[in-house]
Amino acid sequence: MSAQPIRRHFSEAPSVVYERETHGVAAESRRLVKRSDGTRLGMHHATIEAPADYAGVHEEDMVFYALAGAGTVFVDDEEHAFGPGVAVLVKGGSRYRHVVPDETQTVLLLFSPAPTEGHHH
Amino acid sequence: MEKVPVRVHFSEAPAVEYTKADGPIDAVSRRLIRQEHGANLGVHHGTVQPPADYSGSFREDVAMYALGGTGTVWVDGQEFSFGEGDAILIPGGSQYRHTVEDAEQTILIVFSPPPSPGKHH
Numbered sequence: 001m002s003a004q005p006i007r008r009h010f011s012e013a014p015s016v017v018y019e020r021e022t023h024g025v026a027a028e029s030r031r032l033v034k035r036s037d038g039t040r041l042g043m044h045h046a047t048i049e050a051p052a053d054y055a056g057v058h059e060e061d062m063v064f065y066a067l068a069g070a071g072t073v074f075v076d077d078e079e080h081a082f083g084p085g086v087a088v089l090v091k092g093g094s095r096y097r098h099v100v101p102d103e104t105q106t107v108l109l110l111f112s113p114a115p116t117e118g119h120h121h
Numbered sequence: 122m123e124k125v126p127v128r129v130h131f132s133e134a135p136a137v138e139y140t141k142a143d144g145p146i147d148a149v150s151r152r153l154i155r156q157e158h159g160a161n162l163g164v165h166h167g168t169v170q171p172p173a174d175y176s177g178s179f180r181e182d183v184a185m186y187a188l189g190g191t192g193t194v195w196v197d198g199q200e201f202s203f204g205e206g207d208a209i210l211i212p213g214g215s216q217y218r219h220t221v222e223d224a225e226q227t228i229l230i231v232f233s234p235p236p237s238p239g240k241h242h
Binding site for chain 1: 158194199202203209210211212215231232
């Protein structure tokens with residue numbers, strides 16, 4: 001399938017909701033650009049409620065970009081202050097942890113290749 | 122080889138300046154994540170001064186995200202308004218045009234694969 005041009009505003013993008021009880025984090029991730037768009041990259045717009053502390057490993061290369069709010073991103077245990085205008089690269093296979101202490105943080109998550117769709121990013 | 126930092130604030134990233142003396146726009150593109158990071162994606166932070174009207178074609182798949190300001194983007198002739206919170210997917214090989222009329226527009230540009238270094242993105 002070849003990709004088509006698309007415009008999506010984050011408020012209109014398909015949304016995946018994460019709940020504290022089930023997923024350990026209260027967040028909403030809006031899929032601005034996704035695998036089914038037929039492209040090599042993925043772009044998610046996420047709001048993460050404080051307090052949050054979650055971790056994982058992605059197969060894909062991923063970049064966190066902070067739009068608003070302050071947090072901390074650890075990449076393979078290396079700590080990085082993460083506030084508006086900061087990008088952090090998490091290569092595929094690296095372990096990341098994202099901590100949001102005080103206020104809702106809004107981030108863009110950029111992936112390549114585009115991740116499979118589901119409840120895991 | 123010196124390790125390329127995985128965390129960068131856009132104001133500290135290597136910048137490429139574009140001026141109307143030698144091209145169609147006054148703009149600064151800051152290369153947050155570059156080919157030398159060895160990832161599947163590249164991320165640029167761009168500020169484009171009005172009035173601007175430029176166009177081209179990327180081999181890479183590109184997603185643009187508007188951080189601030191308003192503009193218009195055409196992809197293969199299809200017109201999209203482009204304001205804060207909008208993402209636009211520009212599939213590799215398609216023709217794009219971006220215009221900014223009134224106020225500076227700030228954008229994040231994501232590439233997969235990462236583009237070669239140089240004065241062309």
